[in-house]
Amino acid sequence: MASHGVPRHAASEQRSEGARQKELQKIQAYRDLVRAVNMQRAEQDYSIEALNRTSELLKKNPEYYTIWNTRRLILEHQFTMVKSTGGESRNDQLINIIKTDLQFLFPLLRGYPKCYWIWNHRLWDLEQSTLLLPMSVSRSFWQEELALVGKMLSLDNRNFHGWEYRRQVISMLEDLASNDNEGGSDEVSVAAQKSMAKAELDYTTRMIGTNLSNFSAWHNRTRLILRILNEQSASDEERRKMLDDELNLIHRALIDPYDQSLWFYHQNLMCTFDPALASGTMAPNLTDAERLKYLENEVEVITEMSDGEEDCRWIYQALINCSMIISRMEGGGGMSTGMKQQISGWVRELKRLDPLRQGRWLDLETSLKL
Template structure:
């Protein structure tokens, strides 16, 4: 079928979906919605009252049934309706979970998953049709998809989905559970395509991948495919900080799994560095790119107790890298003379060189050290003057306490 484009769908995708930290806040309230004149017409008021009545009737039905402790199919169906109206209602998701646990889900497996176990064991006392083939899990997951598309940053919905999936592991044979988990990757890719920075979706992706890699689901490492996934995401949008971040997280494991020796590691490091520098050619103001550049540089200078990508580089090799970076970044100045980030990159590399004990000829007329670059940064970035003043003070101390950047 040909995907034709209708305008409203598109407009929906552009809507800004914010982040809420303190609570599971409804985005029906106020993020990104233009202020309009308050006050409703009488007709709107009546409509609201009608809506309230329907909503509250439904709510009181759910409550009174739940109070009786009768978590049956009727109550389950009521939660479907109510959550359709208000998918942020955390208590109702709990009622739904209780309904599922009271017989709608297949019984937990008594034994750990085994390849030799029979594929299905009809044990559920209550709903034989929804048994060990996983269909009830599928229908629960399907139920949440439209809600998630409407509320892509709702903590409740994401967390309910995780819970359903975890129940699948407890209650289904591993191969069947695995199929269900695998299809989650499709959904999460779709969510990331709609909003490439949805951190719920990225976190969820890591969660799903970790499970798919785990023994519980008879998995193996997916570092290679996930790494490729970040490459593709970055090629679609260089500013995708989330993808760059995930990439940085994957690298150490990737190299270990490849059994990379020192030479392979150095080659890998070169390629990453070249790649991000090429990206900087077209996006010299992009914080995501500079952040990844800085991540790579930190492996030459200061990897903060983490596993470094290139442990075997000698000191001269590391200074050579940094000197080349200084030259390459300086070259950007020819086309982009007034971009703070370029000077910050130079400042960082210079501080790195100083930290590695590299001796520069300060008397040379072509000398540019960290002081030079800091002056430029300060001039270009008055908003953060406090930071640059502090840094200057720190650099002036006899023992150059190494400031860090980005």
């Protein structure tokens, strides 16, 4: 068959050849750009033209980390030039350079939200504001950044790059606030007053409410709770109240028992009841009797959860984990026959449901002498 007198296969070949030539031209243009940027760096050309070329190249390939280093060298040169001139407009010029670079990064971050180098360079820009500008001006940069990362996480609330970046922004805002009180009589008290941990814990609650599978939010929660309790010099009673609240929260969340991130948080909470790990948890001073009572309740709750969810391997893993802690605490003559039988049954289910980890379950059987 032909179209306008041209065989279809020939037209296809022409289009393919045309596309190939366009692709070759793009590759050559990219190579020329890389060569030009590297040549300017070798010649220590730190002009605006050189900066614009790094912008052009990074838009094409934001993973090219050595070009980010080149860009920082150029920006450092600009900062030095501004500082050497002095004058009343000095700060305004520095602010403009930093703001312009942050604006350049934003569309890149939207397009490549998991590119480490973009987040890293953005953090470098903000650090320059702290080094070069008055504290009040620098703080405004960091506060605006907190709002921006909040928007980024609302678009992709499980982006672990964004969560780590948020922790760094929060840390700097706290440092800037604490510096306002240098020389205070009670440094611990001042740090607690300037802490944003409670607000961040509330933020994780909101994010979890939006998406229960938000592993990063659950992970951040574990760190924040310990920090809040320590900052408040919480009593054992207050710590136990926090523990109860978190257990209630995870039990409500486990309405979906197939969500792996929820079980990771549950496992973290179970460390509170393991005497070997309890010292680093939110309630380190529970008695053995209290720990056993909590664990027995967990086994009961999880067993009830398994009704109708017999194909959920996470349930069996949680039951084994709790039972093994109970066995270690009870000590004595080792694991009871009844508990061995229970665990043996759960392991059989795991071998059925998770054959790819067959070796792991066989090792568990051997270690427990099931």
